[in-house]
Amino acid sequence: MSFFGFSLKSRRPSSAQTAKDRLQVLLAHERRGGSPSPDYLPQLQSDIIAVIRKYVTVEDDGVDIRMENGQEVSSLEINIELPSRTTAAG
Amino acid sequence: MTTQLTEEPPKGKVIVITSGKGGVGKTTSAAAISAGLAKRGHKTVVIDFDVGLRNLDMTMGCERRVVFDFINVIQGDARLKQALIRDKRIDTLSILPTSQTRDKDALTKEGVEKVLDELKTEFDYIICDSPAGIERGAQMAMYFADEAVVVTNPEVSSVRDSDRVLGLLSSQTRRAETEGADPIKAQVLLTRHDSARIDTGEMMTVEDVLEILAVPLLGIVPESKAVLRASNVGTPVILDGPSNAAAAYEDAVARLIGEEVEMRVLAERRPNLFHRLLGRTA
Ligand SMILES: Nc1ncnc2c1ncn2[C@@H]1O[C@H](COP(=O)(O)OP(=O)(O)OP(=O)(O)O)[C@@H](O)[C@H]1O
Ligand SMILES: [Mg+2]
Numbered sequence: 001m002s003f004f005g006f007s008l009k010s011r012r013p014s015s016a017q018t019a020k021d022r023l024q025v026l027l028a029h030e031r032r033g034g035s036p037s038p039d040y041l042p043q044l045q046s047d048i049i050a051v052i053r054k055y056v057t058v059e060d061d062g063v064d065i066r067m068e069n070g071q072e073v074s075s076l077e078i079n080i081e082l083p084s085r086t087t088a089a090g
Numbered sequence: 091m092t093t094q095l096t097e098e099p100p101k102g103k104v105i106v107i108t109s110g111k112g113g114v115g116k117t118t119s120a121a122a123i124s125a126g127l128a129k130r131g132h133k134t135v136v137i138d139f140d141v142g143l144r145n146l147d148m149t150m151g152c153e154r155r156v157v158f159d160f161i162n163v164i165q166g167d168a169r170l171k172q173a174l175i176r177d178k179r180i181d182t183l184s185i186l187p188t189s190q191t192r193d194k195d196a197l198t199k200e201g202v203e204k205v206l207d208e209l210k211t212e213f214d215y216i217i218c219d220s221p222a223g224i225e226r227g228a229q230m231a232m233y234f235a236d237e238a239v240v241v242t243n244p245e246v247s248s249v250r251d252s253d254r255v256l257g258l259l260s261s262q263t264r265r266a267e268t269e270g271a272d273p274i275k276a277q278v279l280l281t282r283h284d285s286a287r288i289d290t291g292e293m294m295t296v297e298d299v300l301e302i303l304a305v306p307l308l309g310i311v312p313e314s315k316a317v318l319r320a321s322n323v324g325t326p327v328i329l330d331g332p333s334n335a336a337a338a339y340e341d342a343v344a345r346l347i348g349e350e351v352e353m354r355v356l357a358e359r360r361p362n363l364f365h366r367l368l369g370r371t372a
Contacts, residue, residue: 019322026153030190041157042167061169069154 021071029069041065048078056082102210105217105346106235108259110251112222114243115281118317118327119339120219121149123239125326126343128183132214135174137205138188139231140221141197147187150177151324161189164201170208179329184213194221197230206234224258233263238276239308239346244283244294249302252278256305277308279342284313285357296355309342311335312356 045065052058062081067074107120117140124136137160138146147153152175158168163186170186177183186205189196209216220231232238238259242252256276265271280296287293300307316333320326328339334356344351 015319015322018324022148022151022153022324026148042162045168045172061171064172065157067155067157 025069025071029074041067048080052080058082100214102206102213103215103237104206104210104235105215105237105239106220106232107217107239107241108220108228108232108255109222109241109248110224110228110255111243111248114241114248115311115317116222116241117145117149117219118321119239119241119279119281119311120146120217121326122328122336122339123343123346124215124217125177125180125183126328126339127215127217127347128177128180129328130343130347131182132347133182133212134215134217135184135186135209135213136217136219137186137209138219139197139227140219141188141192141194141227142190143221144188144190146219147175147185148324149321150185150326152177152185152187153324156187159187159189160205161192161196163205164196164198170205179325194226197227199230199233202230203234224254228255229258229262232259232274235259235263235274236265237346238274239279240276240303240305241279241281242299242303243281244288244296244299246294249294249299252303256303277306277346278303279308279311281311282313283310283355283357285355307353308345309338310353310355311338311342 045063048065049058049060049063052063058080064079064081066077066079068077105123107116107123109116120136124134128134136146136150138144139160140146141161144159147156155175158173160173162168163170163173173186175185175187177185186209206216218231218235221227232255238255240252240255240259242248259274259276260266263274265274278300280299283296284293288295296307296310312334314327314333314335316330316335317327320330320335323330327333328336328343330336338356341351341354
């Protein structure tokens, strides 16, 4: 029960709370960079491809970048499809 | 409800979700319809055309996973495969988010066409979530459409804007400009339908709206708390447990793919007559 329209009890998990949490994470990223996905990503991707190509042959679309923004940290997941070992060793 | 289709699904049918007026439920509907199609096993992608104000990612709950977007793909900074986000709940569903930062001019007709053509090779349905208004973003979202879902609230400005949009669909689109092409198949989806307010005469009835717009009705989605809840948690309402809104969208999806489903008006649990009388006299 709350008489004044708000309650001092600890918040129970509600969908509104989920909404608030999601917004806080998203807006923190957007305010920092203007966008949740930093603008340097396309460049980063082509740089990564260039570095890898010094060692092995990779296709242009053999590099896949995924990002997951979290409350405290964000993670960048980079998957690189390498050619089969015989070609790589050659 | 989950019967498998006997007919072959179409390859790459483009459906725009549009309205003219803002805030009528386009994004809610785009998310629900695409999830509904995907749930039935159709490979479906939903594209956010609301450049600069993207919200589809929030509604779909994938906002933390956006790396590249539609505009990056159009401008050649990323490949389509990298920008597509695979839904974690349904593996036949993908999302193509849009950019928060760029302006609407980033959408070029050629760029949009190229992306759609590539998507057509992989997806059965391509759902385009249009921005409000009738400016560039909305025009790009509808230009290449095969079908249109015109989201309308039973309210004067919404119906008026829907009429404008219907006019544009039959004149400013590729199908309209191509001689011999069938016109875009447009249907009205009436959302935020509030039986109580219609009974009191505050809101137009379904019949009123259809009489004015003169296009077939795809469905009637009630005003429902389930929609707000679903958007809070980032789940298309159709996937967020049973609700009247979810059932209404299920029906609409069935009709969209050609099934015959009887039209029904689902309502949020209505206060009984006694309550309503009390409310009125109070
Ligand atoms: N059937 C419904 N019942 C209750 N609320 C709804 C319903 N449909 C949509 N809403 C609410 O209306 C608001 C606008 O919905 P939505 O974002 O889907 O509209 P939109 O047409 O995409 O808006 P915009 O023109 O800004 O893109 C949201 O807060 C949404 O939760
Ligand atoms: Mg929207």
